[in-house]
Amino acid sequence: MQTRAIPSAGLPFRKMHGAGNDFVILDSRGMAPVVTPALARAIGDRHRGVGFDQLAEIRDGENTDISLDFWNSDGSRAGACGNATRCVASEWMAETGRDSVTIRTTRGVLRGEMRGTEVWVNMGPPVLDWASVPLARDVDLLHLPIEGDPVAVGMGNPHAVFFVDDIGAVDVAARGASVEHDPLYPQATNVEFVEVRSRDEVRMRVWERGTGITLACGSGACAVAVAAHQRGLTERHIRMEVDGGWLELDWREDGVWMTGPVARVFDGVLSPEIGA
Numbered sequence: 059m060q061t062r063a064i065p066s067a068g069l070p071f072r073k074m075h076g077a078g079n080d081f082v083i084l085d086s087r088g089m090a091p092v093v094t095p096a097l098a099r100a101i102g103d104r105h106r107g108v109g110f111d112q113l114a115e116i117r118d119g120e121n122t123d124i125s126l127d128f129w130n131s132d133g134s135r136a137g138a139c140g141n142a143t144r145c146v147a148s149e150w151m152a153e154t155g156r157d158s159v160t161i162r163t164t165r166g167v168l169r170g171e172m173r174g175t176e177v178w179v180n181m182g183p184p185v186l187d188w189a190s191v192p193l194a195r196d197v198d199l200l201h202l203p204i205e206g207d208p209v210a211v212g213m214g215n216p217h218a219v220f221f222v223d224d225i226g227a228v229d230v231a232a233r234g235a236s237v238e239h240d241p242l243y244p245q246a247t248n249v250e251f252v253e254v255r256s257r258d259e260v261r262m263r264v265w266e267r268g269t270g271i272t273l274a275c276g277s278g279a280c281a282v283a284v285a286a287h288q289r290g291l292t293e294r295h296i297r298m299e300v301d302g303g304w305l306e307l308d309w310r311e312d313g314v315w316m317t318g319p320v321a322r323v324f325d326g327v328l329s330p331e332i333g334a
C-alpha cells in the first residue's frame with residue numbers, strides 16, 4: 059500500500075490510555091496512510107520514540123464513519139484492539155456530538171455507542187472454529203493440548219485463556235512469552251491468565267503478542283468473557299479487574315460488548331527524523 063512521508067512540519071499524534079493500555083493515535087483521514095512496520099517500531103521505541111502498547115491509525119471510513127488500523131510495537135499488525143477502539147470511539151463521539159459510531163477494522167465493521175456516560179463498543183462475535191482463530195490443527199478449543207489447559211478464542215486476533223487458582227502466583231512474563239509462540243498458534247497468540255472470583259467477576263492479567271505485558275487488553279478481555287462463560291464459570295455479563303483498572307463485558311447475540319475508562323494523556327508532534 060502507498061504510504062506518505064512524515065511532513066516536514068512533523069506528524070501530530072495523540073497519546074491515550076484505555077484502562078492503562080496505552081496508545082499513540084494518528085489521524086490520516088483525507089490522506090494516504092503513514093505507518094509502515096519500520097515507523098511503528100520507531101514510534102514504539104520508548105527511548106528513541108514515544109512508546110505505546112499499540113499504534114492506531116485513523117483512516118477514512120468505507121461505508122463507515124471511520125476506519126482503524128492497529129500496529130504492535132514490534133512492527134507487526136494487530137488484527138483487533140479493543141481498548142484503542144474504545145478510545146477512538148469516545149473521541150469521535152465527543153468531537154461530532156453523535157452518540158454512535160461505525161468503525162471498519164480488518165475484522166469487519168465494529169460499532170460504538172454512548173449508554174449514559176459510558177462508551178460501549180461491540181467487538182464482534184467470537185471466532186470459535188480452529189482454522190479461523192487461527193490454530194494449526196483441529197483440536198478442542200475448550201481444552202487445548204497445551205500445559206495449563208487453556209481455551210482458544212479468536213476476536214479478530216488469537217487468544218489463549220488460562221484459568222488459574224491464584225493469579226499472584228503466575229509468572230506472566232515467562233509463561234506468556236513461551237505460550238505466545240506455541241506451534242499450535244501459527245500466527246502466535248495473545249495470552250490471558252484469569253482468576254474467577256464469582257459468576258460476575260474475574261481478575262485478568264495479560265501477555266500481548268508482539269508487545270509483552272500490558273495493563274489491559276480489550277480483545278483479550280472479550281476472549282476471557284467468552285472462554286469463562288463457555289467453561290460454565292461465569293454469566294455472560296461480567297466485571298473484570300485488569301492491572302490498569304476495571305472493564306465490563308457483555309457477550310450478546312450480536313457480539314461481545316465492552317466498556318471501561320479512557321483517558322487522553324497528551325497531544326504531541328513527531329519530528330520527521332523519527333522515521334529516518
Ligand SMILES: N[C@H](CCC[C@H](N)C(=O)O)C(=O)O
Pocket residue numbers: 079111112130135136137138139140141142215216248266267268269274275276277278
Ligand atoms: N491491546 C489490544 C490488543 C492487542 C493485540 C495485539 N497484541 C495482537 O497482536 O493481537 C486490545 O485492547 O484489544
